[in-house]
Amino acid sequence: MPEEHFETTTVCHVPCTACGCVCDDLAVSVRNNRVVALERACPIAEEWFATQSAIDRPVAQIEGQTVTLESAVAKAAQILSLADAPLVYGLSRSNTEGQRAAVLLAEMLGATIDTTASQCHGPSIMAIQEMGESTCSLGEIRNRADLVIYWGCHPAETHPRHAERYAVFPVGSRIKNGRSDRTVVLIGHAGLVEHWRLDRGGAMADLVVPIEPGSDFEVLTELLSLVRGWPTSDEPAPSCDHPNTAQRSRRAALESGVRSGTKDAAVEPRSAADSRELAKLARLMTTCQCGVVFFGLGLTGMVADRDPGNPMPGQHTVHLLLKLVAELNVHTRFFARRMRIYGDVTGADNVLCWHTGYPFSVNLARGYPRYNPGEFSADDLLARRDVDACLLVGSETYSLLSSESQSTLRQIPTIAIENPGTALPFEPTVRITTSPCGLSTGGTVYRMDGVPISLRAVVTSEYPEDAAVLKQIAAQVNG
Ligand code: SF4
Incomplete structure (x- = not known):
């Protein structure tokens, strides 16, 4: 017709x-x-919506050949049953139901299970576990926040409607005039942040604070000093033969000083940002009615960019940010919130926590959960070739894995459960295409602030749901 x-x-x-x-x-x-x-x-x-609506891929494939779903499920179950060290990785494009099925399958297999958080906000999660988090919903920001700071994230690019719906433009119960009642600050690396905008319409921030790349920790230290009322100094760091050693010892001294609440002027860093702008920012922070820092991967650092001696870059930086925010609550109401990238990575962390007590990088081989980012993170396991079969529940962060990990995935049996809009750049052993959550599958996902949202299936699909496929694999593994 x-x-x-x-x-x-x-x-x-x-x-x-x-x-x-x-x-x-x-x-x-x-x-x-x-x-x-x-x-x-x-x-x-x-x-x-355009890419996920595609229906041109077969439901199930083995080695690139179209097969029935039953055959693909049987092959996947066989691969996982025979593996000594299977890995289940991904989960952030699934819904709660699919994530729960993936965790139960991992428990049954005695596998390691990891979410995409280990490739993005893993360092933030570890800092939150150490320091705690001053948290709130996006609704609270919309209604109360008169100071909004984006640090290390470019909202117009990664979350184009964040400013419009939640943080900058909406009228709230205490923010009667919307944008004009708010002060908005962008903090980021010099050379980048000057080009950042709040939305795709090109809205500008009130204050832009460029900082030297890699100096977020030092800037936070300076802000913490200002908030505490300590004088700041532009004294140079103590001399040391090796520049890396100098940087580490300065950082260690700063950390110990900050943690103990003492201050040693001799280890004060050179200002990594305009000190007048930092003083202005500190004043805004202490005098606002309600403030929030939304922070992204520009602050935490990409895990993929790490060096071997520092497996979770950014953990200490986020720790210091959380400390600053906690101390700001002496003056006013202040929050810190992560800008989560993938649709339901928050849900993936939640579901894994419900079942194992830990949000990512969990090993279940001993029959009880062990948590150790770095040791049980997907990228590390794959790079060390400590995995002999991998089940990818969503493959959208494949490109963030190291080249060693990508190489391992090409060599071991890999099962990819993917939505139509994503595809590995190589042919996995088994590929099962599933129905996208939020298009043809309902269920629950978690917004970046942890608020559960019920999805609507607006079309029907011939592709099965993640949860159904994972339960079928589990049934065959069990049988
Ligand atoms: S949730 Fe969707 S509509 Fe909203 S900002 Fe993200 S991509 Fe855009």
């Missing part, structure tokens, strides 16, 4: 799972079981 003969229906309040904002106000028009129009979707969402 010609396309125009089908009726168009519009589904309102559809949540988008393309990024951690999970905006739940999209209007999706559907005709002949196809998405034909979107309202309030940002460019990332438009691309996501």
Whole structure:
């Protein structure tokens, strides 16, 4: 039948799972079981709905050959049952139901299970475990925050509607005039942050603070000094033969000084940012009614960029940020929130925590959970070739893995459970294409602030759901 003969229906309040904002106000028009129009979707969402709507891939493949779903499930179960050290990795593009099924399968296998958090906000999670987190919902930010700081993240690029819906432009119960009642600050590396914008319309921040790349820790130290009322100094760091040693010893001295609440002027760093801007920022922080720092991977550092002596770069930096925020609560109400990238990476952390007590990098080989990022992180295990079979539940962070890990994945039996819009750049042993959450699968996902959102399936799909496939594999492993 010609396309125009089908009726168009519009589904309102559809949540988008393309990024951690999970905006739940999209209007999706559907005709002949196809998405034909979107309202309030940002460019990332438009691309996501377009690519995820593809139906050209077979449901199941083994070594690139189309097979029945039953055959693919049987092959996957056989591979995982025979493996001595299986790895289950990904989970952030699934929903709670799929994540729960993946964790139960990992428990059954005695596998290591890791989420994509280990490739992005893992250092932040470890800092939060050490320091605690001054937390809030995005609704609280919308209603109360009159100072909004983005640190190490470019919201217009990664979360295009974050400012519009939650943090900068909306009118709130205590923010009657929306944008004009808020002060917005961007902090990032010099040469980059000057080009950052708050949304795709090019909205500018009120204050932009460029800092030397890699000096976030020093800037936080200086801010903490200002908030505590200590004088700051531009004295040079103590001399030392090796520049790395000098940097480490200065950092160690700073950390110990900060942790003990004492200050040694001799180890004060050179200012890594304009000291007048930092003084202004410290004043804004202590005098606002309610402030928040949204921080991203520019602050934590990409795990992929780490050096062997520092497996979780950014952990100490985030620790210091959380300490600063905790101390700001002496003056006012202040929060720190992570800008989570992948749609349901927050849910993946939550579900793994419910089952094992730990949010990522968990080994279940001994029949009880062991948590050790670095040892049990997917990238480390794969790079060391400590894995002999891998189940990828979503492969969107494959490109973030090290080249050694990517090479291992190409050599060991790999099972990829992928949505239509993603594909590994090589042919996995088993590929099962599943129905995308938020398009043709419902369920629950967690927004970046930990608020659960119920999804709507706006079209039907011939692809099975993640949870169903994982349960079928588990049934065969068990049998
Ligand atoms: S900001 Fe994120 S959740 Fe919101 S519409 Fe864009 S991609 Fe979707």
